Amino acid sequence: MTDASLRLPAEWEPQAAVLIAWPHAGTDWADRLASVETTYLALAAAVTRFQRLIVVVANRVLRTHVESLLGDAGVDPARVRFVELAYDDTWLRDSGPITLSADDGHFQLTDFRFTGWGGKFGAAQDDALIAGLVDAGVFGHAAHKRIDWALEGGGIESDGAGTVLTTWRCLAQRHPEQSRAAMSAILRDSLHAERVLWLDHGYLEGDDTDAHIDTLARFAPDQRIVFQACADPADPHHDELQRMAGELAALRTRDGRPYQLYPLPWPQPILDQGRRLAASYANYLIVNGAVLVPAYGDSADDGAARIIGTAHPGREVVPVPCRPLIWQNGSLHCISMQLPAGLA
Numbered sequence: 001m002t003d004a005s006l007r008l009p010a011e012w013e014p015q016a017a018v019l020i021a022w023p024h025a026g027t028d029w030a031d032r033l034a035s036v037e038t039t040y041l042a043l044a045a046a047v048t049r050f051q052r053l054i055v056v057v058a059n060r061v062l063r064t065h066v067e068s069l070l071g072d073a074g075v076d077p078a079r080v081r082f083v084e085l086a087y088d089d090t091w092l093r094d095s096g097p098i099t100l101s102a103d104d105g106h107f108q109l110t111d112f113r114f115t116g117w118g119g120k121f122g123a124a125q126d127d128a129l130i131a132g133l134v135d136a137g138v139f140g141h142a143a144h145k146r147i148d149w150a151l152e153g154g155g156i157e158s159d160g161a162g163t164v165l166t167t168w169r170c171l172a173q174r175h176p177e178q179s180r181a182a183m184s185a186i187l188r189d190s191l192h193a194e195r196v197l198w199l200d201h202g203y204l205e206g207d208d209t210d211a212h213i214d215t216l217a218r219f220a221p222d223q224r225i226v227f228q229a230c231a232d233p234a235d236p237h238h239d240e241l242q243r244m245a246g247e248l249a250a251l252r253t254r255d256g257r258p259y260q261l262y263p264l265p266w267p268q269p270i271l272d273q274g275r276r277l278a279a280s281y282a283n284y285l286i287v288n289g290a291v292l293v294p295a296y297g298d299s300a301d302d303g304a305a306r307i308i309g310t311a312h313p314g315r316e317v318v319p320v321p322c323r324p325l326i327w328q329n330g331s332l333h334c335i336s337m338q339l340p341a342g343l344a
Contacts, residue, residue: 005103006192010160011286012221012312014341017052017081018287020044021090021129021335024062028089028121028328035324041073043285043292043332046318048079050288054138054344056083056092056129081344085132088116088125091330093214094152095126096337097133099142100192107142107343109134110190112151117208118173138344147190150174154212154334156187159219162194163254169203169211197251202228202244204278205236208329215280215331216244220262220311223253228282229263237266262311265300272327283322283331284308287338291315294322294332 022040023029029036047053057063063082070080087095094117097109111130116123134144151174157165164187171183178186184196202216209215217227225248230241251259264281271277281304285292291312295301301319309317322331 003192006100006108007160007162008098008158008164008191008193009101009340010158010219010221011338013160015051015288016339016341016344017054018047018285019054019056019092019096019337019339021056021087021092022062022066023090024058026058027087032324032327036327037069039321039324040335041069042320043336044070044080045073045075046290046292046320047287048075050290052079052081052344054081054083054339056085056087056133058086059084081138083133083136083138085129085136086125087129088123089121091154091334092129092337093154093334094209095123095129096153097130097139097339098151098153098156098191099340099343101340101342105342107139107340109139109142109144111144111146112190113148114152115150115174117152118150118210120208140344142343149186149190152209152212153337154209154214156191157213157217157219158191158193159223161254163197163219164188164191164193164195165197165199165213165217165219167199167202167211167213167216169200170209170213173210195254199244199247201240201247203237203240204228204280205276206278206326206329212334214333215278215283217248218282218284222260223257224260224262224311225251226262226264226282226308226311228266228280230266232266235266235269262307264307265303267296267298267300270296270298270323270326277326278329278331279326280331281308283333285333285336285338286312286315289315290318292318292320292332295319296323296326297321
């Protein structure tokens, strides 16, 4: 493997598996564990229709419990691998490996520092998760590269061809002492990207991540971008998301063309004891042959699924009930991390 051949694949490229960590009573899901397990079970059933699933569990007791749930749901056990490791929480988009692939079929597990979204939550076990998975032999002979710089997988989008999309709000919170130029250079170097595109606008109330890009705008094949829009002038998100839409319209592909934009409908506000929850349709997950889309029990669910399916032609669209997830301020993409084909 040569460093020069490494790149960050797009999510729609062939995958080996999806990695998740199962919620349990020792995580922040404890108060609503039964509810959130319905989402994890639906996700597991959906993923294993198309590819393998790697499930991190805290101990043997939890593994037995999850095996029983999956068995009752008819999930093929041959498509599920369990790994026993300690973890603080289950947001593996942010604590899992950002995998670079090389032309010769080798891989690099890029292990950035995970700080609990800028120190908001304890994260020592999650920061050690990738090393634990490597030690467990999950990734074969893939190289493991630790980078002492805070970055979460939900904070970046890759088109697989050298362009990375991110948000200033998030990375400026993580690295207030660094300039945009300095951070762009670090992203280009560590992710082997050719260019970094920044969004200055866009956020969701209730979002702990400081505007992760995967809650706002996503690359899709053939120079498309799918993004969360808001057409309700009375909603407090309206101005910011309108400004973000303008920024996206101004972006250009590497050959100087505008991206084809796919705005997603806006769900009605979802409140929990008066607190607005961060419901985004942009937080979908692509797997082999399908795209798994968040469903919130909202009238906009079907329209969002249709638009996402149009932006990802040739894939089955599978809704996954995600309302329980947004109680903890994330959604479907946030709890999962895809692994490129050949890795696991």
